[in-house]
Amino acid sequence: GQQVMQIPQYQHVQEGEDFTTYCNSSTTLSNIQWYKQRPGGHPVFLIQLVKSGEVKKQKRLTFQFGEAKKNSSLHITATQTTDVGTYFCAGRETSGSRLTFGEGTQLTVNP
Amino acid sequence: EAGVTQFPSHSVIEKGQTVTLRCDPISGHDNLYWYRRVMGKEIKFLLHFVKESKQDESGMPNNRFLAERTGGTYSTLKVQPAELEDSGVYFCASSPRGMFNSPLHFGNGTRLTVT
Numbered sequence: 772g773q774q775v776m777q778i779p780q781y782q783h784v785q786e787g788e789d790f791t792t793y794c795n796s797s798t799t800l801s802n803i804q805w806y807k808q809r810p811g812g813h814p815v816f817l818i819q820l821v822k823s824g825e826v827k828k829q830k831r832l833t834f835q836f837g838e839a840k841k842n843s844s845l846h847i848t849a850t851q852t853t854d855v856g857t858y859f860c861a862g863r864e865t866s867g868s869r870l871t872f873g874e875g876t877q878l879t880v881n882p
Numbered sequence: 883e884a885g886v887t888q889f890p891s892h893s894v895i896e897k898g899q900t901v902t903l904r905c906d907p908i909s910g911h912d913n914l915y916w917y918r919r920v921m922g923k924e925i926k927f928l929l930h931f932v933k934e935s936k937q938d939e940s941g942m943p944n945n946r947f948l949a950e951r952t953g954g955t956y957s958t959l960k961v962q963p964a965e966l967e968d969s970g971v972y973f974c975a976s977s978p979r980g981m982f983n984s985p986l987h988f989g990n991g992t993r994l995t996v997t
Contacts, residue, residue, distance in 0.1 A: 775924070780922075801983075802983055804985060804986075806986075806988075812990070813973065813988040813989060813990045813991055814925065814973070814986075814988045815988070816985035816986065816987075819983070819985065859924075859925060861925075863983065869927050869930065869938055869940075869941070870915075870927070870986065871924075871927065872917070872924045872925035872926070872927075873924055874922070874923055874924040875924070875925075
């Protein structure tokens, strides 16, 4: 079955440093979504990417979808303590199929 | 708009006991999903309801798990009898009708501990 892998599993940064998490799927994806879960909270939707090579930005966050639609990345510029949490990618093989989540990258930011 | 609500927030039971988790989706959301996260692992799909019908239940681990959504509103997930490996956080999520690619709205989850 479809597998979605994320690296790294953990990332510790100093406030102000950049952060990147990578997501790889065993199969070609129809679309990919990113979620953020704050400590003690629940996953909250951040963004969806659909097109091959798509790049979207949300303030300091930049999301990319690979040309082959099998990988994606999330890059945070100049991290802040409010960025702390676990970032999950989740992909769909076909439109309307189940959303398969990766294991997440847990980000901690030292002030 | 009220979000997805789950009850209880925590449950500690002994191996062999029964537990029932409840999820109230956002009003009007026909799609309801159950997911589970075991510590440090992925958020694993369990099943998907469209209204009261099970659209995809291929993620249910075994027949000790029973999910229902009578009337197409709230859903329950029963584990009977519970085993140690059932421990984890059970998330419910919902999305609007027909929008299969729309974002999922998650509840706060139920943390289940089986001792």
